[in-house]
Amino acid sequence: MILSSGNFAVTSGFSQGDTDPRLPVAVINQDGGDPSTSSGLRLSLRLVSLLENSEVIAVSQDEEQTLADYEKSLAKGDLAGILTIPAGYTETLLTGNLPPLILEADTAQTAGTTVQGEILAAATRLVSAVQTALIVGETSSAFTPAFEQALAAWEEPPIRIETASAALVETEEQPSTQVASLGHTAPGMMLQFGIASLLTSATVVVNERKTRSLQRLLTTATRRPHILLGHFLAIFVLLFAQFLVLMVFGQLILKVDYLRVPGASLLVALASSLCIAALGLLIGVLAKSEEQAIAFSLIPMFIFSGLGGAWVPLEFTGATFQAIGHITPIAWAMDGFKNITVRLLGLESVLLPSAALAGYALLFFLLAVWRFRRVSE
Amino acid sequence: MSAIEVKNLHKAFGDLKAVDGVSFDVQQGEIFSLLGPNGAGKTTTISMLSCLLRPDQGDALVMGHSIKADQMGVKSVLGVVPQEIALYNDLSARENLTFWGKMYGLRGAPLKQRVDEVLEIIGLTERAKDRVGKYSGGMKRRVNIGVALLHKPQVIYMDEPTVGIDPQSRRNILDSVVALKNQGMTVLYTTHYMEEAQELSDHIAIMDTGKVIAYGTNAELVKIVGQMDRITLTVSTDGGRVAEAWKVVKGVKQVKAEDGTLVVLAEDSNQVLPRLFEAASTQGTRITSVTIQEPNLEAVFLHLTGKALRD
Numbered sequence: 001m002i003l004s005s006g007n008f009a010v011t012s013g014f015s016q017g018d019t020d021p022r023l024p025v026a027v028i029n030q031d032g033g034d035p036s037t038s039s040g041l042r043l044s045l046r047l048v049s050l051l052e053n054s055e056v057i058a059v060s061q062d063e064e065q066t067l068a069d070y071e072k073s074l075a076k077g078d079l080a081g082i083l084t085i086p087a088g089y090t091e092t093l094l095t096g097n098l099p100p101l102i103l104e105a106d107t108a109q110t111a112g113t114t115v116q117g118e119i120l121a122a123a124t125r126l127v128s129a130v131q132t133a134l135i136v137g138e139t140s141s142a143f144t145p146a147f148e149q150a151l152a153a154w155e156e157p158p159i160r161i162e163t164a165s166a167a168l169v170e171t172e173e174q175p176s177t178q179v180a181s182l183g184h185t186a187p188g189m190m191l192q193f194g195i196a197s198l199l200t201s202a203t204v205v206v207n208e209r210k211t212r213s214l215q216r217l218l219t220t221a222t223r224r225p226h227i228l229l230g231h232f233l234a235i236f237v238l239l240f241a242q243f244l245v246l247m248v249f250g251q252l253i254l255k256v257d258y259l260r261v262p263g264a265s266l267l268v269a270l271a272s273s274l275c276i277a278a279l280g281l282l283i284g285v286l287a288k289s290e291e292q293a294i295a296f297s298l299i300p301m302f303i304f305s306g307l308g309g310a311w312v313p314l315e316f317t318g319a320t321f322q323a324i325g326h327i328t329p330i331a332w333a334m335d336g337f338k339n340i341t342v343r344l345l346g347l348e349s350v351l352l353p354s355a356a357l358a359g360y361a362l363l364f365f366l367l368a369v370w371r372f373r374r375v376s377e
Numbered sequence: 378m379s380a381i382e383v384k385n386l387h388k389a390f391g392d393l394k395a396v397d398g399v400s401f402d403v404q405q406g407e408i409f410s411l412l413g414p415n416g417a418g419k420t421t422t423i424s425m426l427s428c429l430l431r432p433d434q435g436d437a438l439v440m441g442h443s444i445k446a447d448q449m450g451v452k453s454v455l456g457v458v459p460q461e462i463a464l465y466n467d468l469s470a471r472e473n474l475t476f477w478g479k480m481y482g483l484r485g486a487p488l489k490q491r492v493d494e495v496l497e498i499i500g501l502t503e504r505a506k507d508r509v510g511k512y513s514g515g516m517k518r519r520v521n522i523g524v525a526l527l528h529k530p531q532v533i534y535m536d537e538p539t540v541g542i543d544p545q546s547r548r549n550i551l552d553s554v555v556a557l558k559n560q561g562m563t564v565l566y567t568t569h570y571m572e573e574a575q576e577l578s579d580h581i582a583i584m585d586t587g588k589v590i591a592y593g594t595n596a597e598l599v600k601i602v603g604q605m606d607r608i609t610l611t612v613s614t615d616g617g618r619v620a621e622a623w624k625v626v627k628g629v630k631q632v633k634a635e636d637g638t639l640v641v642l643a644e645d646s647n648q649v650l651p652r653l654f655e656a657a658s659t660q661g662t663r664i665t666s667v668t669i670q671e672p673n674l675e676a677v678f679l680h681l682t683g684k685a686l687r688d
Contacts, residue, residue: 216457219452
């Protein structure tokens with residue numbers, strides 16, 4: 001078989017009718033048959049017949065089309081290949097050899113290799129039947145029945161190997177693998193978005209200090225922790241709203257079932273928002289300039305997300321990495337969300353992660369208050 | 378009765394003594410100015426009196442509340458106009474005033490009414506809905522002052538409120554300061570503009586390098602330089618020889634040679650100046666420039682520190 005590859009790009013969307021999903025292949029049959037037989041045996045027709053019965057290839061034969069016409073169609077992507085059965089095909093086949101076929105297809109494309117494989121399989125089947133018939137039926141009269149029988153035997157082989165892909169046994173409570181995968185990815189992305197808002201929350205405090213609005217707030221009869229609490233609540237509300245929007249998106253579009261235990265999802269989102277808002281506040285109090293605020297935000301953003309399993313599930317890592325990862329609040333948030341979406345656990349499963357997140361929130365907030373008191377005096 | 382009693386305040390930042398033993402009294406209902414060049418310690422003093430900075434030493438009472446022991450008491454009687462425009466540019470004037478009014482504890486109808494009043498006082502009722510970010514520098518300054526008036530404080534601090542604005546806005550602000558005094562408020566005003574301090578103040582404390590170097594009314598301070606005109610001259614020959622000759626000229630009280638110039642203190646520059654020209658001519662010296670400064674705070678500062686207020 002001669003393959004002419006790379007000349008034409010077979011892309012997609014072959015126009016072989018709207019309902020036939022098979023790959024269209026034009027066949028040019030130059031085989032004149034075997035002149036030595038009285039019936040003029042033309043084995044190329046059997047090859048075409050085998051291809052016509054293929055579940056992969058849809059044969060297209062049009063007497064009025066030339067090779068050049070077909071090549072144009074191939075170039076346009078209307079054909080997946082052009083098969084030319086050369087003259088003398090039957091004669092060569094009757095010698096028991098595999099005669100050459102000419103296939104033009106782009107073997108760099110899946111369609112091209114598929115067509116190539118299917119034609120090769122059909123041609124091999126045909127030559128095998130011919131060889132069988134030549135052994136069994138030494139006379140020309142005995143050849144035809146033996147050939148037909150051998151060819152038919154391919155249709156019902158004595159041994160059939162069936163393969164099937166292993167798949168999870170799906171129950172009502174267990175999500176599909178795709179959903180299970182999104183059950184990790186979606187919370188990871190959601191937390192990534194959440195922690196990215198550290199940039200905004202930290203710069204709010206820095207900008208207020210820059211415009212002296214913060215100092216003016218300090219001249220009012222409002223206590224310092226209350227001023228910080230006001231900032232914290234504003235950041236928290238924005239963050240919590242962001243979590244809610246992303247959870248609704250995940251539920252409706254990505255089919256990640258946050259609403260399976262809505263109270264648990266809300267609790268983890270609430271605790272995560274508290275934690276990130278407090279961290280943003282702390283960074284805002286620590287940073288002396290906008291540049292510092294950005295730098296101080298990026299560090300926990302990458303470290304917490306990376307170590308906390310927002311990018312790669314901690315289950316894929318070793319015990320040590322998992323232990324280190326759980327120093328970060330993101331790991332606890334991931335645990336909480338995955339207990340709902342992947343492990344299909346209930347409300348009680350998110351209590352510990354939520355408590356850990358709330359603990360971090362309190363720690364960050366107290367540090368912010370302490371630092372704020374120091375820097376403002 | 379004192380509205381503000383400042384007692385020996387000290388504040389250092391590392392090795393820098395920003396405020397070094399400052400004491401003064403501000404009477405209720407008066408305008409009191411802290412006058413001094415940039416870096417004199419005025420803003421640090423006002424920051425301590427606003428409870429933004431804790432003094433290293435000393436204390437102050439604002440309407441009887443200690444800035445150390447009763448900060449909330451101090452803040453409750455206080456309105457502060459910071460040097461910077463401490464507003465939210467994305468909010469309108471009305472929104473800014475409403476926000477700050479809430480921070481000062483106002484709520485509901487009284488808040489709305491007070492915001493309307495303050496907008497009227499600062500003359501921005503028509504532009505109340507515009508974003509502050511779109512305002513001119515002068516308009517922002519007016520809102521900046523308006524914020525401090527919302528809760529009708531007994532004492533108001535104004536830290537260089539006229540810096541960087543046009544003369545018309547400056548005039549408006551100075552008029553509004555006088556109006557505040559007329560309403561019974563006590564105003565502590567910091568500036569490095571001598572004319573402002575002279576025009577507004579009942580009492581003035583002149584500050585330099587963290588210390589109060591002079592304190593009193595405008596008239597009292599001017600007396601320090603003895604109501605004399607200060608004439609600064611440059612001459613074409615040796616200043617020392619000319620100075621000796623000028624000391625005996627009638628009407629001249631003092632002659633000093635400073636950095637290539639001669640500084641003459643005289644009771645009346647109009648009468649003395651022709652005599653100085655005559656004496657110089659006798660010495661064969663030509664006077665190349667003359668500057669006359671009548672007695673004012675600038676002269677006082679110059680007299681006390683040897684440098685100009687704007688140095």
